[in-house]
Amino acid sequence: xxxxxxxxxxxxxxxxxxxxxxxxxxxxxxxxxxxxxxxxxxxxxxxxxxxxxxxxxxxxxxxxxxxxxxxxxxxxxxxxxxxxxxxxxxxxxxxxxxxxxxxxxxxxxxxxxxxxxxxxxxxxxxxxxxxxxxxxxxxxxxxxxxxxxxxxxxxxxxxxxxxxxxxxxxxxxxxxxxxxxxxxxxxxxxxxxxxxxxxxxxxxxxxxxxxxxx
Amino acid sequence: xxxxxxxxxxxxxxxxxxxxxxxxxxxxxxxxxxxxxxxxxxxxxxxxxxxxxxxxxxxxxxxxxxxxxxxxxxxxxxxxxxxxxxxxxxxxxxxxxxxxxxxxxxxxxxxxxxxxxxxxxxxxxxxxxxxxxxxxxxxxxxxxxxxxxxxxxxxxxxxxxxxxx
Numbered sequence: 340x341x342x343x344x345x346x347x348x349x350x351x352x353x354x355x356x357x358x359x360x361x362x363x364x365x366x367x368x369x370x371x372x373x374x375x376x377x378x379x380x381x382x383x384x385x386x387x388x389x390x391x392x393x394x395x396x397x398x399x400x401x402x403x404x405x406x407x408x409x410x411x412x413x414x415x416x417x418x419x420x421x422x423x424x425x426x427x428x429x430x431x432x433x434x435x436x437x438x439x440x441x442x443x444x445x446x447x448x449x450x451x452x453x454x455x456x457x458x459x460x461x462x463x464x465x466x467x468x469x470x471x472x473x474x475x476x477x478x479x480x481x482x483x484x485x486x487x488x489x490x491x492x493x494x495x496x497x498x499x500x501x502x503x504x505x506x507x508x509x510x511x512x513x514x515x516x517x518x519x520x521x522x523x524x525x526x527x528x529x530x531x532x533x534x535x536x537x538x539x540x541x542x543x544x545x546x547x548x549x550x551x552x553x
Numbered sequence: 554x555x556x557x558x559x560x561x562x563x564x565x566x567x568x569x570x571x572x573x574x575x576x577x578x579x580x581x582x583x584x585x586x587x588x589x590x591x592x593x594x595x596x597x598x599x600x601x602x603x604x605x606x607x608x609x610x611x612x613x614x615x616x617x618x619x620x621x622x623x624x625x626x627x628x629x630x631x632x633x634x635x636x637x638x639x640x641x642x643x644x645x646x647x648x649x650x651x652x653x654x655x656x657x658x659x660x661x662x663x664x665x666x667x668x669x670x671x672x673x674x675x676x677x678x679x680x681x682x683x684x685x686x687x688x689x690x691x692x693x694x695x696x697x698x699x700x701x702x703x704x705x706x707x708x709x710x711x712x713x714x715x716x717x718x
Contacts, residue, residue, distance in 0.1 A: 340692070342716045347695055349717040354695050383700055385692040389586040392714055394674060395681075395688040407687045407710040411703070420713050445709060457685060464682045469660070476660035476673035483583050483669060492667060499662075509716070516718035 342401055344482050344513055346388045354384045389482060393509050394475045397464070400508040400541070404437075406444060406454075414444070414454040416463045418544040430541045440546050452547055474504035485517055494522050508540065580668040582611040582650070595647070599663065601670055605639075605646040612672075614653075616646070621653060628657055687712075 341350035352359035356366050356374040392398065396405060396417060404420025407413055421434040444451040455463075481496035497514035501523075504510060511523075511530060520526045531540050580594035580601065589611040595602040609615050613623045616639060620629035630638050637652050650672070654661045658676035663669070681688050687710075691701040702710070 340712065340714045342714050343718070345717070351695055353717055383694065385694055385700060387692050391586060391690055391692070392712070395690060397682065398714055401714050401716045403714045405687070405712040407712060409707050409709060411687050411706055413685050413687050422713070441711065460685055461683055464685070472673055472679055473660040473662070476662040476671050479583060479586065479673060480662035480664060480669060480671035483581070483588055483671060484664060484667060487581070487588070489667060492664060496662060496664065512718050513716065
């Protein structure tokens with residue numbers, strides 16, 4: 340689920356690198372090689388130009404994962420979801436515990452030790468904060484102005500979204516990517532340091548110790 | 554002196570008559586993330602009035618005797634405050650979309666210079682998460698084919714967001 344205001348133009352090369360070899364020659368070689376190796380995708384990849392999923396699920400960063408069971412109920416809420424180790428140098432986070440938890444859920448379903456209780460889920464998910472909702476509206480207005488040919492006029496609204504929901508990295512990084520960090524008087528690196536470093540930027544998933552099987 | 558009184562009265566007449574028509578302008582309304590151009594919008598101190606015909610075009614909501622409705626969804630208007638939401642003049646029926654947003658706890662962001670209004674998720678849409686039922690959505694893949702979360706009902710879903718930036 341690509342959270343990309345630029346739509347297929349920006350997200351496309353990462354979904355189907357082989358299709359964009361000419362249009363985007365600077366794609367990392369390992370991305371292209373992996374695409375050749377795995378062939379056509381076996382899962383669904385969607386493009387979310389309006390950051391709708393982030394709005395509906397109160398997400399603040401990428402990658403964020405949510406587990407949804409066969410009945411359409413959330414069983415693990417928003418959390419950092421690395422499925423490989425390509426950013427391990429920055430995150431210092433190993434993807435193996437998350438992947439093992441995921442496999443356990445696939446095998447045991449709602450009985451998995453990694454499925455959260457309803458109270459715990461509600462505590463983590465419910466955030467009906469008017470400032471967060473207003474931030475989403477300011478960000479949406481910024482996107483509309485950007486897409487209708489007013490990128491400079493979009494900036495004050497992107498800044499307002501960041502002020503109202505300072506925890507959202509999506510609002511910061513998407514806005515920087517649409518113009519320049521200079522327009523915001525900061526850099527991504529400085530913002531990560533200011534927030535408390537990569538462990539705050541990517542809080543490790545809350546995974547209970549898996550039960551030892553006899 | 555008499556002339557001054559007359560011109561004063563005339564000015565007073567203009568001031569009371571003008572607000573209904575003087576600020577009619579083109580506005581862009583973004584509702585449910587879809588943008589609609591509206592040719593006759595009235596912006597009065599952060600309030601947005603549009604015709605009920607434009608209301609239906611921009612939001613799919615309609616004013617009915619039981620309230621402001623779209624499909625199965627209906628929000629009753631407070632009886633004592635009807636005039637805050639609906640009034641008739643210039644041969645049209647007008648609806649205050651910002652007052653309605655306030656009624657349904659919907660955030661509004663406005664760019665006055667570009668007359669663009671963005672209406673966000675209502676509180677009933679935001680509170681869906683506390684039911685723990687995963688909010689449904691429909692989005693396109695790279696080939697433009699649209700998929701809904703509900704298409705995958707009956708399977709386990711790992712929903713992962715990512716970005717190119």
